[in-house]
Amino acid sequence: MDTKNTERTESTQHSEGAERLLLPRSREANERLHAMIPGGAHTYAKGDDQYPEHLAPVISHGRGAHVWDVDGNRYIEYGSGLRSVSLGHAHPRVVEAVRRELDRGSxxxxxxxxxxxxxxxxxxxxxxxxxxxxxxxxxxxxxxxxxxxxxxxxxxxxxxxxxxxxxxxxxxxxxxxxxxxxxxxxxxxxxxxxxxxxxxxxxxxxxxxxxxxxxxxxxxxxxxxxxxxxxxxxxxxxxxxxxxxxxxxxxxxxxxxxxxxxxxxxxxxxxxxxxxxxxxxxxxxxxxxxxxxxxxxxxxxxxxxxxxxxxxxxxETHALAAAMAVQTTYAEEGVTARLHALGERLSAGVRAAASAMGVGDHVVVRGRASNLVFATLDESGQPSQPYRTLFLRRLLAGGVLAPSLVVSSALDDADIDHTVDVVAQACAVYRKALDAGDPTPWLGGRPVKPVFRRLA
Structure with missing residues (x-):
């Protein structure tokens, strides 16, 4: 991650330091988005209300399993394109198939x-x-x-x-x-x-x-x-x-x-x-x-x-060409099996990290290996948006953009290992919040919100 956009700060109530990600260009872009686009995004699940306050990166570009925001930070990305980009961004076989059709009319x-x-x-x-x-x-x-x-x-x-x-x-x-x-x-x-x-x-x-x-x-x-x-x-x-x-x-x-x-x-x-x-x-x-x-x-x-x-x-011919390239890639490269293998490695690592930090009953991985999600539970074992906020904030600071843990086949073992390390760090802070009985000092602002709610 670009260190020019991180700094060490101390919680007003706790002595330990915590990296805080600063996203000035993303914050400006989010304001521009809200000024012109209802909700600031074209899908509610991509809204900045789904991320910790002022920590909703606006993406510049992506390649493989990584994306870069407009502030220059690189992230390992999960749930890519709301689960749509399962081969990774700019996959060469797909891009080449699309390029061929674009030259022929769409x-x-x-x-x-x-x-x-x-x-x-x-x-x-x-x-x-x-x-x-x-x-x-x-x-x-x-x-x-x-x-x-x-x-x-x-x-x-x-x-x-x-x-x-x-x-x-x-x-x-x-x-x-x-x-x-x-x-x-x-x-x-x-x-x-x-x-x-x-x-x-x-x-x-x-x-x-x-x-x-x-x-x-x-x-x-x-x-x-x-x-x-x-x-x-x-x-x-x-x-x-x-x-x-x-x-x-x-x-x-x-x-x-x-x-x-x-x-x-x-x-x-x-x-x-x-x-x-x-x-x-x-x-x-x-x-x-x-x-x-x-x-x-x-x-x-x-x-x-x-x-x-x-x-x-x-x-549109280029979209249908993309679909055909995707199906060919899945069949010839065994993509479904790879998604499952990557998901198994990730889920085992995250569960082990959560357990080691004493939050195995609170940071819970669920789902089929190729489609993993996580739950963040409070002291009573109930789903908690504040604890989700704490968790997402720590992941972002570690260079992991993960509204879910849904893998793409572009991930490699080093990506998984880094993700598990960042999750372990997040779980250490999660444990402190549980012991304090209140995650508020670690949120950095308002909690993330559910997509479906009556009032904004």
Whole structure:
């Protein structure tokens, strides 16, 4: 890290020194962002409220597993691009594929041959799907799946898994969150929820709204593995109650297997949605599924048409080229296995560091090795935003940008080892805060905030 932007300061209540990161250019850039862009970012999860006060770096550039901020500081980055950059920034195979297409034009008045090639490549990668349609973001794909399910079943209600944090920016989901301003209650009332891993509760929900639920939509796995028989049980429930089973594979796609969780666990949904890792940072998502359903949005079906997905930029050639390069790289270089190996090394190191510092019950690593998150718990074992702030602040001071611990394949052993060392230092301060019963002296300002909240 650039030492010109760090200094030693002492807490007003404690004698030990602590490195404090100074980000003057980032602070200025954040002010400019807020002056022109609502929220200061184009994704709420990237907002500066998600970081310790005055410690929200604005990125200049990235390469591999590292990013540099506008102040000249270098960080090891985790959760790159909100999990989308799984191969690392500026991956050469992806960049070269994109460059080739840019010289050939990116958008035309008719489909390009690249759309044929990209669809063939995707359906070979996800063989459980029979048709695919590309878009630019995950929200459009999941909303299209919901619309398709409603059209196919003639039913109004959507059943979402309540234990999964995000599905779409559209009303059918956002209306269920604390940020539901502007969404009619009549819309929100059509979305109901079921708990993950509980087949009995899901069956009870379907019985309560018998003949009304168009689809069950969920992430097939997140920070917990599906209980034995759970996904196949959902498949049976959907069939028995006549609703559509939708897997949101935005995160599990590629990270669980090249074909997503459905490829790993062997349960075939009716529809599934992919994005994030599919483009390694380029804007591409996909809705895939059974031909019988997908053709409702086509031109070769006699049933009433569904306005499925129709986007001007949905088939930009360079984004589809990026997706094909990503799929080739995963297949030829064993990327999923590498993500798991890196995650295993990282999780073991972080757990050992936390345990050694006496905070193993408070800094908790969760999730599949390729998709690790962490929890910061207070003296009572409850999730704590102040303790998360303390932890993030110490990581940033050590050159680690880690809103999660989600790995990219560009990390190497030295990156992991450095991260574990920084985590150990953070955990030492965490222990002192726990002993004091108050993390406030170590926060340096207001705590970080949850994304979904009613008031700013």
């Amino acid at each position: 958008n035309f008045v008719r489909p390009s041959i690249v759309e044929v090639e990209a669809a063939e490549r995707f359906l070979a990668t996800v063989p459980t799907a029979e048709m695919v349609k590309f878009a630019k973001n995950g929200s459009d794909a999941t909303t299209a799946a919901v619309r398709l399910a409603r059209a196919a079943t003639g039913r109004p209600r959507v059943a979402i898994c309540a234990d999964h944090p995000f599905y779409s920016v559209d009303d059918w989901f956002i209306g269920t969150t604390p940020m539901n301003a502007g969404i009619p209650a009549a819309t929100t009332e059509l979305t109901v929820a079921f708990p993950y891993g509980d087949l009995a509760a899901t069956e009870e929900l379907l019985a309560r709204y018998e003949g009304e639920v168009a689809c069950l939509i969920l992430e097939p796995a997140t920070h917990t593995e599906p209980p034995p028989g759970y996904l196949s049980g959902l498949r049976e429930l959907a069939d028995r109650h006549g609703c559509v089973l939708v897997f949101d594979e935005m995160i599990t796609g590629f990270r669980w297997s090249e074909a997503g969780a459905q490829g790993l666990y062997g349960v075939v949904p009716d529809l599934s949605t992919f994005g994030k890792a599919l483009g390694n940072g380029f804007a591409v998502s996909a809705l895939a599924g059974r031909r019988e359903l997908m053709e409702l949005g086509g031109l070769r079906d006699s049933r009433e048409r569904v306005f499925l997905l129709s986007t001007t930029h949905g088939a």
